[in-house]
Amino acid sequence: MKDYPDRMTPEQARRFGEDVLNIVSQIPRGRVTTYGHIAALAGWPSHSRMVGRTLRYTPGAEHLPCHRVVNKEGRTAPGWSRQRILLEEEGVRFKSNGHVDMARHLWELEVE
């Protein structure tokens, strides 16, 4: 019974970061995916917040399609209004409440 959370070793953290960037680079144009999905694919389902941290603070993430990552409700990143513009330029539709129409654009990488 773990009454304490698993902690990432430096090696696991490094690997996690790689996987996150790797997955983000595969999001197709005009589609979006979520922080939670990426975290789960990387093997750390409870680390959705770490995905956001990685994208924001990792140098080099800017030239990846990180604007295609939104939260589960289709909300864009707080304080990054340009994200919406970038998505709309790819044809992503937003609902009247300002959220991405997830039913239409959600993309999930399949694993065999």
Next chain:
DNA sequence: TGCTTGACAGAAG
């Protein structure tokens, strides 16, 4: 060592 901060998620009101 302890408290605060988030590019999150889910539940509650």
Next chain:
DNA sequence: CCTTCTGCCAAGC
């Protein structure tokens, strides 16, 4: 629909 709270967990201070 929106706000607020709790759980989450690495980073900052």
